[in-house]
Amino acid sequence: MAEAQPLGPIELQPQPKTVQELAAIGGKEVPERYIRKADNSGDGALDVCFPVLDVPIIDLQLLASSSSNSGEELDKLRSALSSCGCIQAVNHGIPGEFLVTLQELARQFFALPSEEKKKYSREIGGIEGYGNDMILSENQILDWTDRLYLILSPEQKRTLKFWPENPESFREILHEYSMKLQVILEVLLKAMARSLNLEENQFLQQYGDQATMQTRFNFYPICPRPDLALGVKPHADGSAITMLLQDKEVEGLQVLKDDQWFNVPIVPQALLINVGDQIEIMTNGIFKSPVHRVVTNSERERTTLAVFCIPHPDQEIQPVEDLINETNPRLYKRVKDYVSLYFQYYQQGRRPIEAALI
Numbered sequence: 001m002a003e004a005q006p007l008g009p010i011e012l013q014p015q016p017k018t019v020q021e022l023a024a025i026g027g028k029e030v031p032e033r034y035i036r037k038a039d040n041s042g043d044g045a046l047d048v049c050f051p052v053l054d055v056p057i058i059d060l061q062l063l064a065s066s067s068s069n070s071g072e073e074l075d076k077l078r079s080a081l082s083s084c085g086c087i088q089a090v091n092h093g094i095p096g097e098f099l100v101t102l103q104e105l106a107r108q109f110f111a112l113p114s115e116e117k118k119k120y121s122r123e124i125g126g127i128e129g130y131g132n133d134m135i136l137s138e139n140q141i142l143d144w145t146d147r148l149y150l151i152l153s154p155e156q157k158r159t160l161k162f163w164p165e166n167p168e169s170f171r172e173i174l175h176e177y178s179m180k181l182q183v184i185l186e187v188l189l190k191a192m193a194r195s196l197n198l199e200e201n202q203f204l205q206q207y208g209d210q211a212t213m214q215t216r217f218n219f220y221p222i223c224p225r226p227d228l229a230l231g232v233k234p235h236a237d238g239s240a241i242t243m244l245l246q247d248k249e250v251e252g253l254q255v256l257k258d259d260q261w262f263n264v265p266i267v268p269q270a271l272l273i274n275v276g277d278q279i280e281i282m283t284n285g286i287f288k289s290p291v292h293r294v295v296t297n298s299e300r301e302r303t304t305l306a307v308f309c310i311p312h313p314d315q316e317i318q319p320v321e322d323l324i325n326e327t328n329p330r331l332y333k334r335v336k337d338y339v340s341l342y343f344q345y346y347q348q349g350r351r352p353i354e355a356a357l358i
């Protein structure tokens with residue numbers, strides 16, 4: 001998720017095979033490097049039933065309007081973001097067929113032969129491109145996933161050599177998607193401020209006009225041992241907010257709430273929006289950046305598309321003055337380049353947002 005280099009730790013040589021290539025061999029076990037040990041993961045058992053998280057469904061059209069119902073929707077938004085830290089956004093203005101096309105393109109990309117995908121391979125030390133988990137230490141437990149990471153905006157920061165030309169309409173549709181998300185992002189940031197009785201540009205101003213949107217296409221191949229491996233290890237996002245287009249049929253995302261893991265349900269055509277650490281900081285901890293992870297599946301593959309909305313590294317982020325008072329003392333410092341900070345902590349297995357605590 002970083003934009004500027006260096007990230008700090010040096011990246012080690014990637015695994016010789018992608019997870020998809022490993023899965024294609026069809027063994028009944030997963031290699032050692034992917035196995036989470038009960039004693040060091042702190043994750044609890046993976047082969048149990050998890051309760052379903054009640055993620056509030058929010059109508060973005062209503063949020064943006066000034067009708068009498070919008071107040072109710074704003075209350076719902078505030079309550080969702082201050083408890084589970086995420087919402088299922090509907091009525092967001094992106095046609096359902098468009099989302100289906102995008103999901104299909106993502107699936108088609110990962111279904112291409114390895115040699116074709118490897119034309120877009122991430123280079124060691126870089127963040128953009130196709131590949132598997134970045135390895136930063138010998139004892140890092142790897143995630144059961146392959147990815148395609150791309151900077152979406154601003155347009156001049158795109159590195160087109162990493163943008164697939166196959167499937168043919170990939171670039172065009174992804175470009176169109178990024179334009180549509182920009183509109184949604186603004187609606188959300190304004191509504192978040194209004195829901196806290198703040199002037200509507202308070203978050204937008206801190207977010208700044210030099211921010212970037214970065215996307216991660218996540219592909220989770222079938223995993224023979226869902227009880228031992230995770231698709232993505234527990235983390236909170238270092239973004240301001242993240243917009244996730246889930247697979248339309250296969251679940252896998254889980255959110256930690258009150259020390260318990262919950263499954264995040266699929267809501268057709270909804271975008272799952274979650275608070276990232278930088279909005280948690282701006283709201284002085286009122287909105288929660290949820291810890292989440294992805295479990296694997298022994299029967300079906302899963303493809304998702306996450307878009308991280310990230311303020312420019314020079315942008316100063318801090319709690320909004322009006323949210324600090326005697327009962328809610330200031331929790332977070334002013335931070336800059338949060339994403340670099342994020343990586344240093346993440347690798348030590350700590351919650352990066354702790355680095356911003358006063």
Ligand SMILES: O=C(O)CCC(=O)C(=O)O
Nearest residue numbers: 216218232253294304306
């Ligand atoms: O694939 C998912 O459901 C979530 C992925 C995720 O958390 C991420 O890419 O940061």
Ligand SMILES: [Fe+2]
Nearest residue numbers: 235236237292
């Ligand atoms: Fe995430």
